[in-house]
Amino acid sequence: MELAHSTSAHHHHTEHDHDHDHEELSFIQKWIFSEDHKVIAKQYLFMGILWAIFGGGMSLLFRLQLGFPNAKLDWLQPLLGDWIKEGKLDPEFYLALVTMHGTIMVFFVLTAGLSGTFSNFLIPLQIGARDMASGFLNMLSFWFFALSSAIMMVSIFIETGPASGGWVIYPPLSALPQAVGGSGLGMTMWLTSMAFFIVSSLLGGINYITTIINLRTKGMSFFRMPLTMWAFFITAIIGLLSFPVLFAAALLLIFDRSFGTSFFLADIYIGGEALQHTGGSPILFQHLFWFLGHPEVYIVLLPALGITSEIIATNSRKPIFGYKAMILSMLAIAFLSFIVWAHHMFVTGMNPFLGTIFMFLTLIIAVPSAVKAFNYITTLWRGNIIFTPAMLFSIGLVSFFISGGLTGIILGNSAADIQLHDTYFVVAHFHLVMGSASFFGMVAGVYHWFPKMFGRMLDETLGYIHFWISFVGIYMVFFPLHYIGIAGFPRRYYSFTGFDFTKSFTDLNTFVSIAAIITFAAQFIFVFNFIYSIFKGRRAPSNPWKSNTLEWTTPINPEHGNWPGEIPTVYRWAYDYSKPGASEDFIPQNIPYSETKESNFENEVDPIESKH
Amino acid sequence: MTGMLISLAVVLVLAILLLIFRIQTLVKVMKGDYQDTVKPSNGYHALGLVIFMVIGFALFFWYSSVASHHYLPKAVSEHGVKTDLMFWVTMSILCFAFIVTNIFLFAFAYKYQYKKDNKALFYPDNHKLEIVWTVIPAIVMAILVFYGWKEWSEITKEAPKDAVVVEIMGKQFAWQVRYPGKDNSFGAYHFTKIDASNEFGLDFSDKSSYDDFIPSELYIPKGKPVLLRIRARDVLHSVFAPHFRLKMDAVPGMPTKFWFTPTKTTAQIREELGNPDFNYEIACTEVCGRGHFAMRFVIKVVEEAEYEEWYKTQKTFVEMNQEYVLSKATSDELKKLVMPQPNNEPPTLLIKSDSIMNISQVDSLTKKI
Ligand code: HEM
Ligand SMILES: [Cu+2]
Numbered sequence: 001m002e003l004a005h006s007t008s009a010h011h012h013h014t015e016h017d018h019d020h021d022h023e024e025l026s027f028i029q030k031w032i033f034s035e036d037h038k039v040i041a042k043q044y045l046f047m048g049i050l051w052a053i054f055g056g057g058m059s060l061l062f063r064l065q066l067g068f069p070n071a072k073l074d075w076l077q078p079l080l081g082d083w084i085k086e087g088k089l090d091p092e093f094y095l096a097l098v099t100m101h102g103t104i105m106v107f108f109v110l111t112a113g114l115s116g117t118f119s120n121f122l123i124p125l126q127i128g129a130r131d132m133a134s135g136f137l138n139m140l141s142f143w144f145f146a147l148s149s150a151i152m153m154v155s156i157f158i159e160t161g162p163a164s165g166g167w168v169i170y171p172p173l174s175a176l177p178q179a180v181g182g183s184g185l186g187m188t189m190w191l192t193s194m195a196f197f198i199v200s201s202l203l204g205g206i207n208y209i210t211t212i213i214n215l216r217t218k219g220m221s222f223f224r225m226p227l228t229m230w231a232f233f234i235t236a237i238i239g240l241l242s243f244p245v246l247f248a249a250a251l252l253l254i255f256d257r258s259f260g261t262s263f264f265l266a267d268i269y270i271g272g273e274a275l276q277h278t279g280g281s282p283i284l285f286q287h288l289f290w291f292l293g294h295p296e297v298y299i300v301l302l303p304a305l306g307i308t309s310e311i312i313a314t315n316s317r318k319p320i321f322g323y324k325a326m327i328l329s330m331l332a333i334a335f336l337s338f339i340v341w342a343h344h345m346f347v348t349g350m351n352p353f354l355g356t357i358f359m360f361l362t363l364i365i366a367v368p369s370a371v372k373a374f375n376y377i378t379t380l381w382r383g384n385i386i387f388t389p390a391m392l393f394s395i396g397l398v399s400f401f402i403s404g405g406l407t408g409i410i411l412g413n414s415a416a417d418i419q420l421h422d423t424y425f426v427v428a429h430f431h432l433v434m435g436s437a438s439f440f441g442m443v444a445g446v447y448h449w450f451p452k453m454f455g456r457m458l459d460e461t462l463g464y465i466h467f468w469i470s471f472v473g474i475y476m477v478f479f480p481l482h483y484i485g486i487a488g489f490p491r492r493y494y495s496f497t498g499f500d501f502t503k504s505f506t507d508l509n510t511f512v513s514i515a516a517i518i519t520f521a522a523q524f525i526f527v528f529n530f531i532y533s534i535f536k537g538r539r540a541p542s543n544p545w546k547s548n549t550l551e552w553t554t555p556i557n558p559e560h561g562n563w564p565g566e567i568p569t570v571y572r573w574a575y576d577y578s579k580p581g582a583s584e585d586f587i588p589q590n591i592p593y594s595e596t597k598e599s600n601f602e603n604e605v606d607p608i609e610s611k612h
Numbered sequence: 613m614t615g616m617l618i619s620l621a622v623v624l625v626l627a628i629l630l631l632i633f634r635i636q637t638l639v640k641v642m643k644g645d646y647q648d649t650v651k652p653s654n655g656y657h658a659l660g661l662v663i664f665m666v667i668g669f670a671l672f673f674w675y676s677s678v679a680s681h682h683y684l685p686k687a688v689s690e691h692g693v694k695t696d697l698m699f700w701v702t703m704s705i706l707c708f709a710f711i712v713t714n715i716f717l718f719a720f721a722y723k724y725q726y727k728k729d730n731k732a733l734f735y736p737d738n739h740k741l742e743i744v745w746t747v748i749p750a751i752v753m754a755i756l757v758f759y760g761w762k763e764w765s766e767i768t769k770e771a772p773k774d775a776v777v778v779e780i781m782g783k784q785f786a787w788q789v790r791y792p793g794k795d796n797s798f799g800a801y802h803f804t805k806i807d808a809s810n811e812f813g814l815d816f817s818d819k820s821s822y823d824d825f826i827p828s829e830l831y832i833p834k835g836k837p838v839l840l841r842i843r844a845r846d847v848l849h850s851v852f853a854p855h856f857r858l859k860m861d862a863v864p865g866m867p868t869k870f871w872f873t874p875t876k877t878t879a880q881i882r883e884e885l886g887n888p889d890f891n892y893e894i895a896c897t898e899v900c901g902r903g904h905f906a907m908r909f910v911i912k913v914v915e916e917a918e919y920e921e922w923y924k925t926q927k928t929f930v931e932m933n934q935e936y937v938l939s940k941a942t943s944d945e946l947k948k949l950v951m952p953q954p955n956n957e958p959p960t961l962l963i964k965s966d967s968i969m970n971i972s973q974v975d976s977l978t979k980k981i
């Protein structure tokens with residue numbers, strides 16, 4: 001591509017930059033095998049939304065089962081075929097649904113859909129680059145994701161059903177087709193799909209990292225980058241370090257499944273025969289899985305926090321409070337996220353001393369998380385807050401982050417976790433802090449950057465309706481699950497009629513299910529708004545939120561290459577909102593200090609050689 | 613037919629909504645393009661957040677109190693009482709933080725909503741404040757870690773020597789328990805010895821297995837430490853006894869353990885709750901396949917004397933499966949134990965429940981034969 005010349009750091013020559021506008025690309029090059037980061041971002045976004053509808057829809061099926069255990073589900077037969085027997089959902093299919101729901105939501109929606117969309121879209125635009133370091137790898141990254149998606153999708157429709165051992169696919173269950181139908185072909189496809197997914201994540205991640213390191217425009221030092229950039233940068237590094245470990249685990253599992261090795265299997269008698277495996281350890285798999293698994297929750301969450309930082313600062317018309325503290329706490333979270341994994345394993349039979357260590361490390365991670373929450377709240381303090389839909393979703397995110405994060409403190413306490421582990425308390429915890437918070441971050445990002453993506457505005461009224469139903473709805477769905485969890489209701493249960501201690505709370509479960517249906521239905525308001533506005537939304541002004549970051553200095557519909565002329569130079573950080581003395585309440589990053597004499601603090605002067 | 617009508621109605625409603633939406637957009641367009649002034653509705657959302665918070669907290673307090681008897685099953689183990697206390701102490705701290713931070717969040721959102729002539733305060737940082745709110749959570753966390761660590765080490769330390777030891781084994785989809793029998797020593801097992809009759813894979817070349825017994829409920833004495841030796845034979849399972857605040861995974865190839873001291877007999881708790889049908893239960897909390905949700909096992913806690921009595925009257929596995937044991941017996945000793953009688957009657961065991969011998973007695977006996 002033409003972009004080769006622009007891949008050196010600090011380039012700001014103009015000679016070639018007009019080439020992009022004149023190049024005619026075929027439809028396929030432009031929209032399908034595109035190397036333009038903006039197009040790739042949209043591809044990720046569309047795919048993410050499709051998966052969200054699919055994965056969310058699955059949660060409704062099992063919520064139906066949990067909320068209305070006696071309902072006849074014959075009417076679902078046309079959709080689900082043999083998975084409905086005599087009006088009842090098949091218990092194995094229930095597990096398959098839970099597994100697919102978890103996998104889809106965590107990996108396809110909130111990793112690919114979130115990081116893939118916004119890292120791709122925003123990194124070049126906000127650091128001032130023409131594109132990613134390698135447009136080609138970037139394109140590959142998306143198509144590996146597409147391949148991975150296709151395989152996972154097909155697996156849902158095969159005869160023996162998709163993988164059904166939970167999204168954590170613990171062996172031996174996931175290794176033995178005798179143990180559950182989904183561990184046959186379904187699991188093979190799950191593993192294949194995830195292998196491609198990991199390739200996709202790595203290609204994407206490498207690109208995000210190199211782009212941020214090498215392609216920042218003149219003046220865009222690390223400590224002038226918006227927090228979104230920091231968040232994506234750190235997320236990519238976490239992914240790069242942790243996904244290969246999942247890859248290794250998956251590979252060893254494939255060996256155990258297909259080639260008779262015994263990495264994770266030992267002393268098993270199943271289906272009337274003793275297997276030949278000896279000496280393996282199922283616990284080893286859990287260590288490997290959670291070595292990715294825990295960082296993964298931050299891979300899901302940090303981009304959402306980055307997006308929120310940007311939106312809250314912009315709409316409070318204030319600098320983000322404690323910019324450096326925000327970066328430090330993200331770095332601390334990233335580092336700690338690698339050494340807390342075994343808090344998922346307190347009661348696996350792991351050495352109790354390890355439990356002590358991991359409890360200690362886990363509770364440390366609460367500190368930088370708390371700092372982030374306080375900083376958001378202080379950013380609101382004495383702001384001049386404009387409640388755009390994006391802002392409301394961001395505030396919602398902060399609320400979820402707090403409400404869900406706090407319960408992590410109790411789950412991280414190994415002694416308390418004995419009772420709560422694998423109950424609905426955990427489901428409540430991670431749906432708030434990871435699921436809902438990240439989901440809100442993603443949606444907030446779409447509301448905020450839609451004008452830049454499509455040159456049009458989303459309808460605000462629909463946005464507000466979407467927010468209020470979702471915000472109230474999500475609390476109605478997930479808050480009650482805490483009570484059910486404290487009562488000891490185990491997760492991944494098809495039915496709660498079998499035990500005396502799970503006989504209560506039937507009304508609450510019905511209530512939750514109704515709330516879930518309403519919340520899910522409300523998402524279609526968004527889907528409608530999204531599609532409608534792409535074509536018919538009102539035209540966007542060039543900087544609708546009066547934001548400081550560089551993406552708003554591009555044309556309303558930027559071409560491949562982003563800026564028609566020179567890439568702007570950056571003179572200041574991204575948060576000069578409501579600076580004392582300034583006439584406007586924002587000063588974009590590309591405005592030199594020489595033009596803002598009235599508001600400059602001491603020692604805010606342009607570098608000598610800034611003009612050329 | 614009704615399906616048709618319903619879908620028709622849905623389509624109609626959607627069409628009407630779409631129309632309203634379109635008109636509303638056109639009206640907005642007529643009123644002027646996207647305006648950069650902030651709309652009056654801005655204040656509604658600010659107010660909405662506060663109202664949401666107030667109603668939310670009200671619901672939270674109301675439900676927490678009316679439902680308390682549902683989500684607070686009493687702990688009936690010694691460590692459970694302590695971890696419950698810890699849970700509620702921690703929970704109070706968390707609820708406090710939950711309420712205070714959410715109040716700040718929503719109250720600030722309301723108080724500092726956009727006003728035309730206001731200008732936000734340029735306030736990029738305050739190191740003193742940041743240090744304070746880093747240090748305070750750090751101290752609270754340190755206290756909680758210390759508290760948790762103390763309880764955790766207490767729970768996970770070695771079981772007392774005099775603990776009653778029971779083995780619990782998970783399989784798809786049931787639990788089974790095994791007691792060591794009179795000799796207080798479990799017979800060896802091996803997974804290759806498992807079959808439809810010998811679910812535990814008992815190894816009859818180990819004499820300790822002769823008196824092991826496998827009852828259909830988990831009997832334990834009140835007030836004595838009980839050590840569960842936990843294992844699984846096919847996939848992962850997890851022993852969860854909610855009333856005892858007990859949970860530990862059952863792992864094929866890697867035995868695990870958990871010990872606890874029950875504090876109330878089944879009879880006592882039945883009386884306390886006024887529920888004559890109440891039972892302590894074990895459930896499985898590690899997904900294990902189709903029947904994961906139905907791995908119920910009942911725990912009976914009884915007074916120690918009753919336990920001793922019960923223990924004595926249990927029939928051993930060997931006794932209940934004589935033919936099977938004979939078919940598997942390779943050692944002469946065992947064969948002799950389950951030999952058919954001279955008059956061709958089915959084999960009778962030397963070890964009878966009413967006259968249990970200990971292994972040394974059996975040993976000397978078999979040696980004599
Ligand atoms: C419509 C919204 C959603 C509803 C009603 C919902 C509901 C549920 C429920 C009830 C379960 C537990 C099922 C069981 O254990 O039997 C579950 C599991 C799960 N959900 Fe969601 N969920 C929603 C959205 C999300 C989102 C946005 C995420 C993203 C992180 C997510 C991630 C997961 C995961 C990872 C599991 C665990 C799967 C497993 O046990 O293997 N969910 N969901
Ligand atoms: Cu974790």
Ligand SMILES: [Cu+2]
Pocket residue numbers: 848849850896897898899900901903904905907
């Ligand atoms: Cu199970």
